[in-house]
Amino acid sequence: MHTTPNTIPSAVNDTASLLASKITVPQHVVYRNFPAETVVLNLQTGKYHGLNASAGRMLDVLVGSDCVSVAAASLAQSYGQPREVIERDLCALCESLLARGLIEQDGRQAA
Protein backbone atom coordinates (compact mmCIF):
# COMPACT_ATOMS: atom_id res chain seq x y z
CA MET A 1 0.00 0.00 0.00
CA HIS A 2 1.30 3.38 -0.94
CA THR A 3 0.92 6.19 1.48
CA THR A 4 0.46 9.60 -0.02
CA PRO A 5 3.25 11.78 1.30
CA ASN A 6 2.23 14.63 3.61
CA THR A 7 -1.34 13.46 4.12
CA ILE A 8 -1.18 11.07 7.02
CA PRO A 9 2.02 12.42 8.59
CA SER A 10 0.50 15.91 8.46
CA ALA A 11 -2.70 14.72 10.13
CA VAL A 12 -0.67 12.95 12.79
CA ASN A 13 1.37 16.08 13.34
CA ASP A 14 -1.76 18.21 13.56
CA THR A 15 -3.29 15.88 16.12
CA ALA A 16 -0.09 15.73 18.13
CA SER A 17 0.19 19.49 18.00
CA LEU A 18 -3.41 19.92 19.06
CA LEU A 19 -3.06 17.47 21.95
CA ALA A 20 -0.08 19.46 23.22
CA SER A 21 -1.90 22.79 22.89
CA LYS A 22 -3.45 24.94 25.54
CA ILE A 23 -7.02 25.86 24.62
CA THR A 24 -8.42 29.24 25.53
CA VAL A 25 -11.66 31.06 24.88
CA PRO A 26 -11.03 34.38 23.14
CA GLN A 27 -12.32 37.62 24.60
CA HIS A 28 -14.98 37.93 21.93
CA VAL A 29 -16.56 34.63 22.93
CA VAL A 30 -18.77 34.06 25.96
CA TYR A 31 -20.49 30.91 27.03
CA ARG A 32 -22.76 29.65 29.72
CA ASN A 33 -23.79 26.19 30.79
CA PHE A 34 -27.50 25.52 31.02
CA PRO A 35 -28.90 22.25 32.37
CA ALA A 36 -29.19 20.52 29.01
CA GLU A 37 -27.04 22.66 26.77
CA THR A 38 -24.16 25.10 26.67
CA VAL A 39 -24.77 28.31 24.78
CA VAL A 40 -21.75 29.94 23.15
CA LEU A 41 -22.00 33.45 21.75
CA ASN A 42 -19.43 34.82 19.35
CA LEU A 43 -19.63 38.57 19.85
CA GLN A 44 -17.74 39.24 16.63
CA THR A 45 -20.21 37.43 14.44
CA GLY A 46 -23.28 37.74 16.64
CA LYS A 47 -23.90 34.03 16.21
CA TYR A 48 -25.10 31.71 18.94
CA HIS A 49 -23.91 28.12 19.06
CA GLY A 50 -25.28 25.24 21.09
CA LEU A 51 -23.23 22.45 22.60
CA ASN A 52 -24.81 19.36 24.06
CA ALA A 53 -24.08 18.49 27.68
CA SER A 54 -21.05 16.31 26.86
CA ALA A 55 -19.46 18.90 24.60
CA GLY A 56 -20.15 21.60 27.18
CA ARG A 57 -18.38 19.54 29.82
CA MET A 58 -15.49 18.97 27.43
CA LEU A 59 -15.18 22.71 26.83
CA ASP A 60 -15.11 23.37 30.57
CA VAL A 61 -12.36 20.84 31.09
CA LEU A 62 -10.43 22.00 28.02
CA VAL A 63 -10.21 25.61 29.17
CA GLY A 64 -9.31 24.51 32.68
CA SER A 65 -6.46 22.23 31.59
CA ASP A 66 -2.87 22.94 30.62
CA CYS A 67 -3.30 21.13 27.32
CA VAL A 68 -5.77 19.00 25.39
CA SER A 69 -3.94 15.84 26.36
CA VAL A 70 -4.34 16.59 30.06
CA ALA A 71 -8.02 17.37 29.48
CA ALA A 72 -8.42 14.03 27.70
CA ALA A 73 -6.86 12.15 30.61
CA SER A 74 -9.17 13.87 33.07
CA LEU A 75 -12.27 13.20 30.98
CA ALA A 76 -11.25 9.60 30.29
CA GLN A 77 -11.06 9.02 34.01
CA SER A 78 -14.38 10.66 34.80
CA TYR A 79 -16.22 8.96 31.93
CA GLY A 80 -14.47 5.60 32.35
CA GLN A 81 -13.56 5.54 28.66
CA PRO A 82 -10.29 4.71 26.90
CA ARG A 83 -8.12 7.79 26.63
CA GLU A 84 -7.68 7.32 22.88
CA VAL A 85 -11.42 7.53 22.35
CA ILE A 86 -11.69 10.72 24.39
CA GLU A 87 -8.68 12.24 22.65
CA ARG A 88 -10.29 11.60 19.28
CA ASP A 89 -13.57 13.17 20.39
CA LEU A 90 -11.80 16.12 21.99
CA CYS A 91 -9.74 16.79 18.87
CA ALA A 92 -12.88 16.69 16.74
CA LEU A 93 -14.59 19.14 19.07
CA CYS A 94 -11.56 21.43 19.11
CA GLU A 95 -11.34 21.46 15.33
CA SER A 96 -15.02 22.30 15.08
CA LEU A 97 -14.76 25.11 17.63
CA LEU A 98 -11.52 26.42 16.08
CA ALA A 99 -13.17 26.57 12.68
CA ARG A 100 -15.92 28.74 14.15
CA GLY A 101 -13.50 31.01 16.00
CA LEU A 102 -14.90 29.95 19.36
CA ILE A 103 -11.60 28.82 20.87
CA GLU A 104 -7.93 29.55 20.35
CA GLN A 105 -5.08 27.09 20.26
CA ASP A 106 -2.13 28.46 22.26
CA GLY A 107 -3.42 31.94 21.57
CA ARG A 108 -3.63 31.35 17.82
CA GLN A 109 -6.93 32.03 16.18
CA ALA A 110 -8.13 29.83 13.37
CA ALA A 111 -8.05 31.46 9.96
Add this chain to the structure above:
Amino acid sequence: MAARQPERRGAQAPGLAASPGVQRIGHAERALLAGEILSAYAAAKLALRRAPIADAVSSLRASAPSGAPADEGSLREALRLGRAVTRLLRLVPGDTRCLARSLVLTRLLAGRGIEAKLVIGARTQPEFLAHAWVEHAGEPVLDPGDGSFGRLVEL
Protein backbone atom coordinates in the same frame (compact mmCIF):
# COMPACT_ATOMS: atom_id res chain seq x y z
CA MET B 1 -35.19 37.44 19.85
CA ALA B 2 -37.26 39.19 22.44
CA ALA B 3 -39.26 37.47 25.10
CA ARG B 4 -42.40 39.49 25.02
CA GLN B 5 -44.62 40.11 27.94
CA PRO B 6 -47.95 41.82 27.66
CA GLU B 7 -47.17 45.48 27.38
CA ARG B 8 -49.52 48.02 28.78
CA ARG B 9 -51.01 50.27 26.22
CA GLY B 10 -52.12 53.73 27.05
CA ALA B 11 -53.20 56.87 25.36
CA GLN B 12 -49.97 58.58 26.16
CA ALA B 13 -47.30 59.32 23.64
CA PRO B 14 -43.68 58.21 23.93
CA GLY B 15 -41.95 59.62 26.95
CA LEU B 16 -45.08 60.17 28.92
CA ALA B 17 -45.73 57.77 31.70
CA ALA B 18 -48.50 57.70 34.20
CA SER B 19 -46.34 56.30 36.97
CA PRO B 20 -46.39 58.23 40.21
CA GLY B 21 -43.50 60.57 40.64
CA VAL B 22 -42.77 60.78 36.95
CA GLN B 23 -42.75 64.30 35.67
CA ARG B 24 -44.98 65.01 32.70
CA ILE B 25 -43.27 66.60 29.78
CA GLY B 26 -44.63 68.93 27.17
CA HIS B 27 -45.20 68.41 23.48
CA ALA B 28 -41.97 70.09 22.43
CA GLU B 29 -39.85 68.03 24.77
CA ARG B 30 -41.71 64.90 23.71
CA ALA B 31 -41.03 65.63 20.07
CA LEU B 32 -37.37 66.27 20.82
CA LEU B 33 -37.12 62.99 22.65
CA ALA B 34 -38.84 61.15 19.80
CA GLY B 35 -36.35 62.67 17.38
CA GLU B 36 -33.47 61.69 19.61
CA ILE B 37 -34.74 58.11 19.79
CA LEU B 38 -35.11 57.86 16.03
CA SER B 39 -31.68 59.33 15.52
CA ALA B 40 -30.22 56.88 18.03
CA TYR B 41 -32.01 54.04 16.26
CA ALA B 42 -30.42 55.02 12.95
CA ALA B 43 -27.03 55.28 14.64
CA ALA B 44 -27.49 51.89 16.29
CA LYS B 45 -28.41 50.18 13.03
CA LEU B 46 -25.40 51.73 11.33
CA ALA B 47 -23.07 50.82 14.18
CA LEU B 48 -24.26 47.21 14.11
CA ARG B 49 -23.73 46.99 10.38
CA ARG B 50 -20.20 48.32 10.69
CA ALA B 51 -18.89 46.50 13.71
CA PRO B 52 -19.43 43.62 16.12
CA ILE B 53 -21.83 44.22 18.97
CA ALA B 54 -19.21 45.14 21.59
CA ASP B 55 -17.67 47.76 19.29
CA ALA B 56 -21.11 49.02 18.33
CA VAL B 57 -21.94 49.57 21.99
CA SER B 58 -18.64 51.39 22.50
CA SER B 59 -19.25 53.64 19.54
CA LEU B 60 -22.74 54.49 20.78
CA ARG B 61 -21.20 55.51 24.09
CA ALA B 62 -18.37 57.47 22.49
CA SER B 63 -17.89 61.07 23.60
CA ALA B 64 -20.50 60.63 26.29
CA PRO B 65 -20.01 62.48 29.56
CA SER B 66 -18.68 60.30 32.35
CA GLY B 67 -21.34 58.56 34.36
CA ALA B 68 -22.50 60.23 37.52
CA PRO B 69 -23.16 58.08 40.57
CA ALA B 70 -26.47 56.28 40.35
CA ASP B 71 -29.27 57.63 42.46
CA GLU B 72 -33.04 57.58 42.56
CA GLY B 73 -33.21 60.35 40.00
CA SER B 74 -30.99 58.59 37.50
CA LEU B 75 -32.97 55.38 37.86
CA ARG B 76 -36.23 57.25 37.35
CA GLU B 77 -34.82 58.92 34.25
CA ALA B 78 -33.48 55.63 32.90
CA LEU B 79 -36.86 53.98 33.39
CA ARG B 80 -38.64 56.88 31.72
CA LEU B 81 -36.33 56.71 28.73
CA GLY B 82 -36.69 52.94 28.60
CA ARG B 83 -40.46 53.27 28.39
CA ALA B 84 -40.17 55.96 25.74
CA VAL B 85 -37.84 53.84 23.62
CA THR B 86 -40.10 50.80 23.88
CA ARG B 87 -43.24 52.74 22.99
CA LEU B 88 -41.80 54.64 20.08
CA LEU B 89 -39.80 51.84 18.48
CA ARG B 90 -42.89 49.63 18.55
CA LEU B 91 -44.29 51.97 15.91
CA VAL B 92 -41.18 51.99 13.75
CA PRO B 93 -40.93 49.54 10.84
CA GLY B 94 -37.92 47.26 10.72
CA ASP B 95 -36.22 45.20 13.35
CA THR B 96 -36.85 47.10 16.56
CA ARG B 97 -36.68 44.13 18.90
CA CYS B 98 -34.81 43.90 22.14
CA LEU B 99 -31.27 44.43 20.83
CA ALA B 100 -32.23 47.52 18.86
CA ARG B 101 -34.09 48.94 21.84
CA SER B 102 -31.17 48.20 24.10
CA LEU B 103 -28.70 49.91 21.79
CA VAL B 104 -30.91 52.95 21.46
CA LEU B 105 -31.41 53.24 25.19
CA THR B 106 -27.68 52.74 25.76
CA ARG B 107 -27.00 55.74 23.55
CA LEU B 108 -29.65 57.88 25.21
CA LEU B 109 -28.38 57.07 28.68
CA ALA B 110 -24.76 57.61 27.70
CA GLY B 111 -25.67 61.01 26.30
CA ARG B 112 -27.03 61.95 29.71
CA GLY B 113 -24.07 60.62 31.63
CA ILE B 114 -26.14 57.79 33.09
CA GLU B 115 -24.14 54.59 33.38
CA ALA B 116 -25.83 51.48 32.08
CA LYS B 117 -25.05 47.93 31.10
CA LEU B 118 -26.39 46.22 28.04
CA VAL B 119 -27.08 42.62 29.04
CA ILE B 120 -27.40 39.73 26.60
CA GLY B 121 -28.95 36.56 27.92
CA ALA B 122 -30.31 33.31 26.61
CA ARG B 123 -32.44 30.37 27.58
CA THR B 124 -32.57 26.90 26.12
CA GLN B 125 -35.94 25.64 27.33
CA PRO B 126 -38.59 25.17 26.08
CA GLU B 127 -36.74 26.42 23.01
CA PHE B 128 -33.66 28.50 22.44
CA LEU B 129 -34.25 32.20 22.79
CA ALA B 130 -31.87 35.08 23.25
CA HIS B 131 -32.78 38.40 24.77
CA ALA B 132 -31.15 41.76 25.42
CA TRP B 133 -32.00 44.44 27.92
CA VAL B 134 -30.42 47.36 29.76
CA GLU B 135 -29.72 47.75 33.44
CA HIS B 136 -28.87 50.80 35.47
CA ALA B 137 -27.43 50.32 38.93
CA GLY B 138 -28.42 46.66 38.75
CA GLU B 139 -32.04 47.45 37.94
CA PRO B 140 -33.52 46.53 34.56
CA VAL B 141 -34.72 49.60 32.71
CA LEU B 142 -35.93 47.59 29.73
CA ASP B 143 -37.96 44.42 29.97
CA PRO B 144 -35.56 41.68 31.16
CA GLY B 145 -37.98 38.93 30.20
CA ASP B 146 -39.68 36.47 32.48
CA GLY B 147 -36.63 35.60 34.55
CA SER B 148 -35.77 32.56 32.46
CA PHE B 149 -32.82 34.18 30.72
CA GLY B 150 -29.34 33.37 31.95
CA ARG B 151 -26.87 36.19 31.51
CA LEU B 152 -24.28 35.61 28.83
CA VAL B 153 -22.51 38.94 28.77
CA GLU B 154 -22.71 42.50 30.05
CA LEU B 155 -21.47 45.22 27.73
